[in-house]
Amino acid sequence: MIERVFREEYGRAVAVLVRVFGDIDLAEEAVQEAFAVAVRQWPESGPPPSPAGWIIITARNRAIDRLRRESARPGKHAQAALLHDPGEPVDEGAVRDDRLRLIFTCCHPALAMPARVALTLRLLGGLTTAEIARAFLVPEATMAARLTRAKKKISAAGIPYRVPEEADLPQRLRAVLAVIYLIFNEGYTAGSGDRLVREDLCAEAIRLGRLLAALMPDEPEVVGLLALMLLIEARRAARTTASGELVPLAEQDRGLWDRGLVEEGQELVRWCLRRDLPGPYQVQAAINAVHGDVGETDWGQILRLYDLLLTFDPSPVVALNRAVAVAEVEGPAAALRLVDGLEVGDYYLFHAVRADLLRRMGRTAEAAEAYEAAIARSGNEVEREFLRRRM
Incomplete structure (x- = not known):
């Protein structure tokens, strides 16, 4: 239990201490010392009401003690830590925002791209395992296993929590962009529940996007x-x-x-x-x-842009969206031939697009079956009701 709590709170505690002391090595050592204290105390006294707060306070006190003991370190660091006003702005390196800095830190290049994006979404993006699984078009059990493997790799390989330097940011940028994009996607069309939009996720993704654009x-x-x-x-x-x-x-x-x-x-x-x-x-x-x-939508231009997008992302989801543009340019029959060749059968939009194309072609019985399949696979009640009305 103690190890799980510290694994969950480690990154946040280190980030807070780095903000106070400006020293990542000191912060990591202090949190590790707090873990040792917890191993001794918690089995007898039980976990504190707020484990996260206990970790930060204990680690902060350990860091101050270390600074006091080490004469090689300027005494002013300990004084600053003792007197620092948490609301007072401090220099935090290239990435000033706490959340964005943690996302950059979590997107460690030692992990494969899908794993680092999924883990960051789980730890910092506010998404559940089920929501992340939908974003990656895999079963929830598969995503849960991926997240577990990623955490075990971090532990086994001893991958350190280190706030990246400015020179490290470009290497991590692709994963950070994917994290922000998927947070926004889940916010704009919630994967489950009775609300179409989660405004908090949309607003946070756009806030992070603006910060990132100012940074780079x-x-x-x-x-x-x-x-x-x-x-x-x-x-x-x-x-x-x-x-x-x-x-x-x-x-x-x-x-x-x-x-x-x-x-x-x-x-x-x-x-x-x-x-x-x-x-x-x-x-x-x-x-x-x-x-x-x-004015009227230029579907020909949209189709050409989807052709270009496929060169960057030749995925079935992009191909499905391209088929929607094909339906407007060449007709639903041409689009249906493309859609039926895709392998995304568990993706509700595949069945929704297919149902709409069949409806437009007058194949109403088949369209009704496709609508049923889409309804069964959608987790959002607003979308399901829309599909029911179409059916």
Whole structure:
């Protein structure tokens, strides 16, 4: 039990101590000493009411004692730790925001990309194992096993908790972008429950995106991700009726869109186009920028952008979204041939798209079966009700 608590709270405790003392080695040693104290005390006295607070206070006291003992260290560090006002701003290195810094720290390159993204989403992103599993299109048991293996690798390999230096950030950027993107996705369309949107996750993802863009303003993919989130968030007010029913994009009242967010997102997309260093988030942002244009949607341009996106991300999900554009350009029959060749049978949107194509072709019995399959696989009640109405 003690080991589990410390494993869960280790990163947060070290981050707090680094903020106070400005020394990552001292912080790690102090938390390790607090663990030794807990091993001696907790079996007899029981765990404290707030284990996280106990860890931080005990480790802080150990760090202060160490500074007092070591004459080689300036005494002013201990005084600063004792007198420091927690609300007072301190220099925290390249990444000033606590949450973003922890995400960079957790996205350790020693772990495989899917594992580090999934583990960071679980520890810091506010997502459950089931929600992460849906994001990766795998069963919950499979994702739980992946998370367990990742934690065991960290323990067995002795991977240290170290706040990355500025030079380390580019190496970890791809995973950090994926974490922020998936937090936003879960917020914009909740994987379960009776609400379509989790506003807290959307707001946090956009906040992190803005911080990241300020930190790395010359990274086109950072700017692209921020543009993508702003353009999608701009449509939130039009996505549901007053009674909470889902409204598909083609039927939304564009007068309800947040034009300020649309214009900001489109300006960021134009900046990316001028840089001419395309990547998957920039292309997705460009697709949403076309959707945000005044007048009829240019589906031909959207289809060309999906062709480009497939070169960066040749996944079945991208191919499924591309098929929606094909349906608008070449008709539902051409799109259905593409959809039926995809292997994403447990993904509810696969069945929802297929049902819509069959409905448009007049194959109503098959469409009804596909709607049933989509309803069975969706965990969100607002989406299920929308699919029931379509059926």
